[in-house]
Amino acid sequence: MDPIWLLLLLPLAVLSGWVGAKRSRQQGVHRSAAKPLSEPYVRSINFLANDQHDEALDVLAKALEDHDESLEIQLALGTLFRRRGEIEKATQIHQSLISRAGITPEQKSLVLFELANDYFKAGLLDRAENLLLELGVSENFREASLRLLVQIYESEREWERAIAAAKALDKIGSEPLAPQIAQFQCEMAERALVAGDYAEAKDRAIKALKLNRNCARAIILRGRLQALAGKHGQAVATWTRLCAERPEMLHEVSRLVQTSAESMEDAEAYLDFLRRAIAVSTDERLQLSLADFLLQSGRAEEAEAFLRLWSKEHGSLSGLHRLLQIRAEGDPTGEVSGDYQLMRNVAGRLLADRSGYECRFCGFQGKSMHWQCPGCRHWDTTIPKLNTIKLS
Numbered sequence: 001m002d003p004i005w006l007l008l009l010l011p012l013a014v015l016s017g018w019v020g021a022k023r024s025r026q027q028g029v030h031r032s033a034a035k036p037l038s039e040p041y042v043r044s045i046n047f048l049a050n051d052q053h054d055e056a057l058d059v060l061a062k063a064l065e066d067h068d069e070s071l072e073i074q075l076a077l078g079t080l081f082r083r084r085g086e087i088e089k090a091t092q093i094h095q096s097l098i099s100r101a102g103i104t105p106e107q108k109s110l111v112l113f114e115l116a117n118d119y120f121k122a123g124l125l126d127r128a129e130n131l132l133l134e135l136g137v138s139e140n141f142r143e144a145s146l147r148l149l150v151q152i153y154e155s156e157r158e159w160e161r162a163i164a165a166a167k168a169l170d171k172i173g174s175e176p177l178a179p180q181i182a183q184f185q186c187e188m189a190e191r192a193l194v195a196g197d198y199a200e201a202k203d204r205a206i207k208a209l210k211l212n213r214n215c216a217r218a219i220i221l222r223g224r225l226q227a228l229a230g231k232h233g234q235a236v237a238t239w240t241r242l243c244a245e246r247p248e249m250l251h252e253v254s255r256l257v258q259t260s261a262e263s264m265e266d267a268e269a270y271l272d273f274l275r276r277a278i279a280v281s282t283d284e285r286l287q288l289s290l291a292d293f294l295l296q297s298g299r300a301e302e303a304e305a306f307l308r309l310w311s312k313e314h315g316s317l318s319g320l321h322r323l324l325q326i327r328a329e330g331d332p333t334g335e336v337s338g339d340y341q342l343m344r345n346v347a348g349r350l351l352a353d354r355s356g357y358e359c360r361f362c363g364f365q366g367k368s369m370h371w372q373c374p375g376c377r378h379w380d381t382t383i384p385k386l387n388t389i390k391l392s
Contacts, residue, residue: 078097094111186205220249287319
């Protein structure tokens with residue numbers, strides 16, 4: 001049996017016995033019109049034994065409607081419906097509890113919070129927001145309400161409101177939210193960048209870095225804005241900060257650094273960046289970029305020597321694959337290019353589909369970089385997937 005059913009049925013069994021004992025002690029009281037809880041309890045057990053979970057839930061929900069003692073159990077039942085995706089049933093339970101006679105203010109607040117969760121899951125974000133703003137006045141529900149409000153504003157891409165709610169939550173919560181707020185500032189910076197408001201974008205990027213100096217997204221944005229202003233030297237210096245702050249993200253800016261170096265007509269700036277990046281990163285794409293740069297600069301022999309040494313010392317199939325490609329393309333006679341092409345194709349097949357990105361938190365994988373994981377919705381947990389193949 002699913003453990004969550006035990007959470008429902010065991011308290012229900014206790015409640016059933018308690019209600020029965022209470023009624024047996026009351027003399028001179030007429031039998032209640034409501035059915036004893038023991039009967040639906042047994043029926044629910046029978047349904048569960050036959051794997052009829054929907055029927056069991058329906059029986060429990062109907063049986064509990066007439067018993068004032070069952071509020072906590074009904075809340076658990078509503079939560080179970082919501083987890084199963086049956087939002088309408090969960091909403092009906094929670095709405096019925098609100099109008100129950102004798103419910104205390106504390107109990108009503110608890111029910112309203114569960115109803116807000118129902119609305120959130122149903123996509124009725126305005127209704128959920130209104131309930132949470134009302135509940136946020138209560139000290140007991142302030143933290144939980146703010147936490148859900150942040151999720152709502154994220155879903156609506158209302159970044160200013162998300163920042164305000166997250167700041168308020170950061171003051172009372174146990175988990176530091178500065179890195180998350182920095183991501184919201186980056187969202188605002190990118191919005192301003194698209195709109196052509198570079199001053200606003202710069203201000204937002206700086207605020208993000210003050211919140212989290214290791215924020216790779218803010219570092220990349222800051223460098224982009226400097227490059228757009230023609231300050232390419234500063235841009236390269238900013239992106240180079242990733243060597244110390246976030247080395248796993250260096251390949252994400254290598255093309256940007258190359259473009260700025262070309263604008264400055266300073267090829268050595270790009271070469272220096274690649275060498276520094278390779279020294280601190282395990283991302284083999286950086287080594288390949290260095291080989292490509294040497295080839296494009298007319299330094300084919302140097303590129304081959306680099307790839308040969310790299311493949312030998314690190315057993316890198318990626319390095320060998322690129323070396324074979326260069327050899328095949330540089331064979332003027334065509335005598336050995338067929339063999340090189342065959343080996344290159346074999347290596348290429350082994351390396352196929354090994355690139356992409358992966359969330360460090362939930363393992364979600366994709367071909368594109370996401371600052372917020374589409375799977376678990378955590379921020380800044382996606383990094384390049386370095387599925388390298390070693391020859392030894």
